[in-house]
Amino acid sequence: MNEGVLVVTLAAAVAAGTPLVLAGLGELLTERVGVVNLGVEGMMLLGAVSAFLVAQATSSVTAGMFGGMGAAALLAFVHAFLSVTMRANQIVSGLALVIFGSGIAIFLGRPIEGQPLAVHLGQLQIPLLAEIPLAGRVLFGQDIVVYVSWLLVLAAVVYLRYTKAGLWARAVGESPATADVMGVRVTAIQYGHTIVGGLLAGASGAYLILARVPNWSQASTTSGLGWIAVALVVFASWRPGRLLLGAYLFGAALRANFALQAAGMHGVPAEALAMLPYLLTITVMIVLSMRNTRQRLGAPAALGTAYIRSER
Amino acid sequence: MRLDLERRAAQPPHLYVSVPLVAVGAALAFGALFLWANGFDPVLIYVEMARASFATRYGIEDSLISATPLIFTGLAAAMAFRFRLYNVGAEGQLIAGAICCAGVALAIGEALPGALGVAVILAAGLVGGAVWAAVPAVARARFGTSEIITTLLLNYVAVLLARYLIFGSKSMWRDPLATNFPQGRALPRMSGLPELGGTQIHLGLLIGIACALLMFALVRWTRPGFDARVFGDSPAAARYAGINVAGVVLCLLLLSGGIAGLAGASEVSGRAHRLDPAGLAVGFGYTGIIVAALARYHPLGVVPIAIFVGALSNAGTTLQSLPGGAVPSAIGTVLQGAILICVLASEIHVTYRLRWRPAALLSQ
Numbered sequence: 001m002n003e004g005v006l007v008v009t010l011a012a013a014v015a016a017g018t019p020l021v022l023a024g025l026g027e028l029l030t031e032r033v034g035v036v037n038l039g040v041e042g043m044m045l046l047g048a049v050s051a052f053l054v055a056q057a058t059s060s061v062t063a064g065m066f067g068g069m070g071a072a073a074l075l076a077f078v079h080a081f082l083s084v085t086m087r088a089n090q091i092v093s094g095l096a097l098v099i100f101g102s103g104i105a106i107f108l109g110r111p112i113e114g115q116p117l118a119v120h121l122g123q124l125q126i127p128l129l130a131e132i133p134l135a136g137r138v139l140f141g142q143d144i145v146v147y148v149s150w151l152l153v154l155a156a157v158v159y160l161r162y163t164k165a166g167l168w169a170r171a172v173g174e175s176p177a178t179a180d181v182m183g184v185r186v187t188a189i190q191y192g193h194t195i196v197g198g199l200l201a202g203a204s205g206a207y208l209i210l211a212r213v214p215n216w217s218q219a220s221t222t223s224g225l226g227w228i229a230v231a232l233v234v235f236a237s238w239r240p241g242r243l244l245l246g247a248y249l250f251g252a253a254l255r256a257n258f259a260l261q262a263a264g265m266h267g268v269p270a271e272a273l274a275m276l277p278y279l280l281t282i283t284v285m286i287v288l289s290m291r292n293t294r295q296r297l298g299a300p301a302a303l304g305t306a307y308i309r310s311e312r
Numbered sequence: 313m314r315l316d317l318e319r320r321a322a323q324p325p326h327l328y329v330s331v332p333l334v335a336v337g338a339a340l341a342f343g344a345l346f347l348w349a350n351g352f353d354p355v356l357i358y359v360e361m362a363r364a365s366f367a368t369r370y371g372i373e374d375s376l377i378s379a380t381p382l383i384f385t386g387l388a389a390a391m392a393f394r395f396r397l398y399n400v401g402a403e404g405q406l407i408a409g410a411i412c413c414a415g416v417a418l419a420i421g422e423a424l425p426g427a428l429g430v431a432v433i434l435a436a437g438l439v440g441g442a443v444w445a446a447v448p449a450v451a452r453a454r455f456g457t458s459e460i461i462t463t464l465l466l467n468y469v470a471v472l473l474a475r476y477l478i479f480g481s482k483s484m485w486r487d488p489l490a491t492n493f494p495q496g497r498a499l500p501r502m503s504g505l506p507e508l509g510g511t512q513i514h515l516g517l518l519i520g521i522a523c524a525l526l527m528f529a530l531v532r533w534t535r536p537g538f539d540a541r542v543f544g545d546s547p548a549a550a551r552y553a554g555i556n557v558a559g560v561v562l563c564l565l566l567l568s569g570g571i572a573g574l575a576g577a578s579e580v581s582g583r584a585h586r587l588d589p590a591g592l593a594v595g596f597g598y599t600g601i602i603v604a605a606l607a608r609y610h611p612l613g614v615v616p617i618a619i620f621v622g623a624l625s626n627a628g629t630t631l632q633s634l635p636g637g638a639v640p641s642a643i644g645t646v647l648q649g650a651i652l653i654c655v656l657a658s659e660i661h662v663t664y665r666l667r668w669r670p671a672a673l674l675s676q
Contacts, residue, residue: 086657096656100653104646107640270480278469282448286455
């Protein structure tokens with residue numbers, strides 16, 4: 001493989017991994033306060049369709065991005081209401097979000113199915129840095145969302161590890177009863193994180209439409225990326241830095257079928273190559289749980305459980 | 313002001329009826345608002361939906377046909393979720409069951425007499441679904457791998473596999489005569505489920521109801537059912553009681569997958585009469601989760617709920633051809649999702665009382 005192909009392949013892996021970085025980081029922040037939101041796929045779909053509709057109406061990529069984030073955040077609010085306030089089963093509530101979100105997305109997307117979007121998020125070369133031989137061309141010839149996603153990961157690391165608010169948030173995820181006694185506002189923090197998770201999932205869906213494939217298709221816009229993002233959080237043992245690396249690894253797997261086709265693997269059916277990312281994720285999940293101690297240590301202790309003050 | 317929860321000293325029985333009814337009403341109200349905001353007339357559409365699914369003979373027939381796979385997938389979800397095992401892979405298990413069922417039906421052709429042949433191909437569907445659930449089941453039982461993500465991602469793999477068999481290869485499932493527009497090879501006539509009394513409703517409906525009764529009996533009156541209930545209520549207690557927890561997990565997930573596989577077999581041999589990837593991957597598996605949740609994971613509750621939800625999906629489809637401007641059929645999914653969300657939000661009211669407390673009291 002010559003250098004040109006390598007740069008293109010790696011750059012494509014970073015671009016393909018970026019939706020996973022955004023959605024995965026959102027889910028990570030949600031899970032760190034003890035709330036599991038399995039609705040990522042639904043929030044991404046609604047985010048994608050809303051971004052398309054808003055961008056089309058305003059001819060603005062920025063407006064589209066915020067439109068997608070807002071719509072998905074509304075769904076995340078529903079999840080927070082169900083699982084935090086109404087103490088519903090978080091797993092079922094997340095699944096409800098997927099069904100409800102994709103239903104609304106398909107309903108709203110019906111008139112635009114297959115239509116191309118006129119506006120598109122362009123690339124933004126970072127001067128100087130993009131001149132660095134290999135890494136520069138892979139990392140700094142991307143679009144602005146990629147750079148922002150790095151800042152977000154950095155912000156999440158700093159927030160969780162070095163700030164008081166981050167400490168409170170982690171306390172809520174480990175033991176809400178203890179945090180409550182300490183005077184931490186458990187409900188407010190859980191709502192806040194869940195909604196931020198929605199904003200990021202929406203950004204991820206919007207990014208797919210605005211920068212990657214500029215037409216809406218109910219079948220192939222997300223095609224399970226939201227679920228891979230959920231798996232990625234486990235893979236990253238709930239740490240933002242590892243999530244970034246994991247997302248690019250999965251991004252590479254997502255692009256592998258194109259690379260393999262380019263490399264002349266004509267004997268392998270396209271469907272088999274398309275199965276790869278899913279099979280890889282399943283394998284990774286199983287292997288991780290075989291060495292389960294480290295994974296268990298990483299998971300917030302109160303993950304997925306409802307907190308009822310009067311019964312602590 | 314803050315919201316407090318207070319456990320009810322007694323749970324008046326009327327709450328079990330009134331709370332869900334209010335929830336469904338709220339969901340329908342949301343749906344009306346949503347339709348109105350998108351420029352449709354909600355009253356007209358609801359009347360049309362009710363008419364399309366319950367008021368005519370064909371409507372009732374179609375509703376029951378749509379309900380048939382949902383009874384199976386609803387049972388599949390109920391038999392797992394009831395015991396806190398979240399098999400969200402019914403969609404893929406259904407497709408795997410359909411592939412197996414169609415494969416065996418094509419292989420045996422007219423070799424076996426009617427009833428025996430039908431039994432064999434239904435069994436093939438059951439096995440196909442269970443096999444598709446096997447990897448997540450073993451991983452969960454042996455290593456504790458979360459079954460949620462593994463079962464779900466296998467749905468995508470199953471869809472791709474079915475697509476490969478019909479569109480991507482010259483497999484035995486593909487009709488060799490349809491070259492321009494690939495489709496599944498028609499199954500031998502012997503392997504079709506009989507239709508009931510001159511309608512399009514097929515035996516799958518009765519098999520589904522029989523399955524529901526069987527599952528109810530299994531959970532209620534047998535030793536394995538008892539073990540499963542103890543495990544569902546408290547895995548730790550089950551372990552201390554000496555119950556083989558890994559075995560229970562394995563059996564429940566395989567059973568759940570097998571029932572979902574039966575849904576695929578029933579669709580293939582009762583309705584489509586060929587392997588039809590597009591007709592199978594329409595979300596029966598996900599809708600089954602809604603059915604199970606609304607039935608509170610009770611096997612017998614699944615049947616009426618499946619008929620109600622089936623009618624809703626069916627009504628959504630007929631709305632597409634409404635003369636006064638087509639309504640996207642996804643309205644059926646939107647309403648199902650809204651109903652599930654409202655029911656989830658309402659369940660707490662049965663066991664708890666919600667009280668708003670003034671902030672002043674708290675600061676004392």
